Amino acid sequence: MISPAPTLFDAPALLSLQRAIQDNQGSEVFFVGYVDEDSRLIRDVEAVAYGNQSMTPVLLERALTADVIIHNHPSGNLEPSAQDLQMADMLMNQAGVSFVIVDNTVTQVKIVYYAPFLSSQKQTPLKTEEILKLFGPEGAFALKLKGYEAREAQLSMLSQIVDAFNHKDLAIIEAGTGTGKSLAYLLPSLYWAHQNKEKVIITTFTKNLQQQLVDKDLPFLKDILPFSFSYAIVKGKQNYICRKRFEEAFDTLKALSHTPALFDAEDQERYRLFAAVDEWLSQTKEGDLEELAGELLRQVREDIQAQSDLCIHRRCPYFDNCYINLSRQKVFTSDLIITNHHFFLAQLSLDYADVNVRLLPLFSKIIIDEAHNFKKAALSFLQEQASFFSLNKNLGRIYSLSRKKHNGELNQLLLNLQKSQAPGARSCLEKIQDDILPYFEALREKINYFLRPLISRL
Ligand code: SF4
Known part of the structure; x- marks a missing residue:
């Protein structure tokens, strides 16, 4: 989330950041900072590296003794790069060090991780009445949806979730079809993420439900809620194209096509399929393989999908534009993350500190929808098997x-x-x-x- 810089820095720290960035002619500066325990504001900052020098030994050494790493993006675009995310993840997971990005005038700050918020003892509890007002006769639902009538079961479910969030409790709720359960859990989740700057995860069993949340419920809530929020679906790596695998395989085919004696009918058919993928690749923004037509996808999927064990990470020439990194960027900077049980459980079974394979950021609350299928999904991930x-x-x-x-x-x-x-x-x-x-x-x-x-x- 992007916030005004004074919500995170005290005045002297702000001034020090502005001066150091100015002295460096607006180029990149990396600072270490220290957080005041009472105010939770960053009070002391010190410039420790200049230019594009992330991950230098001196910075890493100083980072381990600091509370937070701050650096500016001269472009003014505060979205973290793949490299930023990798560094932020490593520092947060291995040393509990926060990571934030500022613009050159230090008026805005992008929080990638801010531990004082993540582990805050001072979480702001949700106010049930404030959320329930949305459902009243003068509330946003009534104004937006003609003839809307609040359902008692929906409001009761919402109140139970608010209670569970506020008291760090577990709530197990059974709600029949037509209760309006999605809104009953989305509202407390969004208010929580907004008020406490903590991420909330929603996991479902079916893709249909995920799609309903993303295509229908969340856009509707964006229209009526008095604050802005961001959300993203997170999927497993194998759902995305691996540019490196694709380009290498296509290059081999192209080279083969120059030697007619070796370029048989099977190669020609494969070439045709790869050319179709190449065409799609020039247009896709997300690199999600599901965008490919069914038959084409069936024939090429195995050869071009991303695979954890084949990924060479930073050594890959496509690393900065890798679709997995782009998706990760979106997920790590969203308030609400939608995923499915299988992916969520697969991530839990990973070494949490392995930033190369982890696609889920740290989160504070989780809603498990379609929970009757959670046990089945858990069994398939938390056991070892070979076939x-x-x-x-x-x-x-x-x-x-x-x-x-x-x-x-x-x-x-x-x-x-x-x-x-x-x-x-x-x-x-x-x-x-x-x-x-x-x-x-x-x-x-x-x-x-x-x-x-x-x-x-x-
Ligand atoms: S970073 Fe990994 S998944 Fe992405 S294109 Fe490169 S090898 Fe493929």
Whole structure:
């Protein structure tokens, strides 16, 4: 959220920031700051790094002894970059250090993390009456929706959620269809996020419900609430295209197309599919694979979707424009985050400090809708399992025996080496064929030997 700078800095600190940025001709300056325990304002600040020097040893060393890192964005766009988010995450998770961004005149501040708010003992409780007023005869609902009538069950549910939020309690609520439960939990969640500057997560089992919240309920509330708020859907990485995987595979096909003897019908069909994805890529803003037409998606998904274990993070040439990072940026700066049970549980089972795989920011409250499915989803994530199919699928991603020669990474490498004129390519090819392929074949045989008999018993 973006706030006026005086809500976070005391006057001398504001002045010091402005002077240091001015002295540096408006270029980037990184400061460490210290928070006053009573006022929760940042009182002392000190410039410790200049220019595009984030993650320098001196800054990291000083950051670990400070309460907050502050830096300016000379462009005036206060949205955190992928690099900012990575640094903010690491500092918050590993040292509890907050991270904020200011503009060059230090009039506005973007809070990425602010621990004094996150762990505040002084949370502002919600006022049930204030929210219920929206439902009264003169309230926003009646004014906006002709003939609107408040439902008793909805108001009772809302009050129970307000109580649970205020008292850090757990509320288990069963509400029948037509209760208006989405609004009953969205309102306390939004008021909480707004008043306490804490993120609230809503998790659902079905995509339909997520879509209803995002397409219908939240835009409606944006119209009637007396404050602004932001929200985002967070999805697993595999829902996005990996630019690197796509570009590399497409480049290989393009190179192959110059050698007609090697460019067979299967390659040509694959080329056609990749060209269609390339066209979509030039238009998409989100990189969400669901935007692709069903049949096209079915045929290319495996080859172009982002995969945690294949991502090389900062070493990737597309890192700053990676769709996952863009989505992460949006999620980390939203007040309300909508997700699904599977993704939420998958994130819980991760090492929370691993900033490369974590897509959920720190949050304060959670609403679990469609909770009757939560147990089923939890079981599938909080247990370890291996299956004949998943082992073979993963093996196939490395080296595939399928007729489709492009399927595995190793198959791809073999193809490239066969075509290559580079010195050493032939010996490398022989090494793979003699030493590595037999290893994969033996592994596949072992999986078959141990697991096939089990399958036949099912
Ligand atoms: S950062 Fe990772 S997921 Fe994103 S494009 Fe690069 S390799 Fe793919």
